[in-house]
Amino acid sequence: MPGGLLPGPHRPARRRGRRQPLRVRTTVSDALYTELLQLALQAAGRAGELLRDGRPADLAVAATKSSPIDVVTEMDLAAEKLITDLIADRRPADGILGEEGASSEGTxxxxxxxDPLDGTVNYLYGLPTWAVSVAAEQDGEPVVAVVTAPMRDETFHAVRGRGAWATGVWAGERKLACRPAPPLDQALVSTGFNYVADVRAHQAAVAQRLIPLVRDIRRGGSAAVDLCDVAAGRLDGFYERGPDRPGSGRRDRWPGKRRRDRWPPRRATLGRT
Structure with a gap:
């Protein structure tokens, strides 16, 4: 060879336009998730502003659901309509499932x-703990979620593969992290109660058994806010336990006979790093 150089290893010429499916799929997913996140943030933010600034002084119950104390107000309905109209305008091929009845199949x-208003009873009474929740699923798997708590001026969001974050005047923008799980007797936990009297009685019995075992129990009135507070390290855990309704396929049936409770409760979120 000229100059005494040995030929190097054979390297096939790179073909233009060579497909890289994994990278392409990842890029497409990232772009889609960003689009969904921005829409969820906008929808939840607008609904939160409507609920915060548009609450009538004479707000009353518009309807009930599972029981006379499971209430819906005109503002629940207005907030859901605002969210669904915005989504339908921006992404008309998407499906929708709303707490207050909005439902459409997508392609x-x-x-x-x-959930346009989680914590409706708090909102009805003028208490500040309530939230707007908007999430997006892709082929049945959650990929984007937003919870905004307007009276705390705080918004939580999560995207599959990117972690969970919070923004607000209280603590600025930060990545969420649970508290290290403490011993049970040092745990501050939160819970919620059903609107059906028989289930509430069962849940009260569970709380009675639990309270001597933990630091204390909180009942804020919005499960969405409670779960975000677990993620932010403000609570050590959240649980909600009640008999299952008929047709669930489980042996714990509601409101008939039940087997002895298992401990700890099945439905629980415990803080962990």
Missing amino acids: SGIRWVI
Whole structure:
């Protein structure tokens, strides 16, 4: 060879336009998730502003659901309509499932799951702990979620593969992290109660058994806010336990006979790093 150089290893010429499926899929997913997140933030933010600034002084119950104390107000309905109208305008091929009855089948593989006002009783009474929840599923798997708590001026959001974050005037923008799980007797836990009297009685018995075992129990009135507070390290855990309704396929049936409770409660979120 000229100059005494040995030929190097054979390297096949790179073909232009060579497909890289994994990278392409990842890029497409990232772009889609960013689009869904921005829409969820906008929808939840607008609904939160409507609920905060538009609450009538004479707000009353518009309807009830599972029991006379499981209430819906005109503002629940207005907030859900605002969210669903915005989503339908921006992404008309997506499906929708709303707490207050909004439902539509989609063709895109994306479905939005919406609770326009979590903590309606608090809102009805003028208490500040309530939230708007907007999430997006892709082929049945959650990929984006937003919870905004307007009276705390705080918004939580999570995207699959990117972690969970909070923004607000209280502590700025930060990545969420649970507290290290403490011994049970040092745990501050939160819970919620059902609106059906028989289930509430069962839950009260569970709370009676639990309270001597933990630091204390909180009952804020919005499970969405409670779960975000667990994620932010403000609570050590959240649980809600009640007999299952008929048709669930489990042996714990509601409101008939039940087997002896298992401990700890099945439905629980415990803080962990």
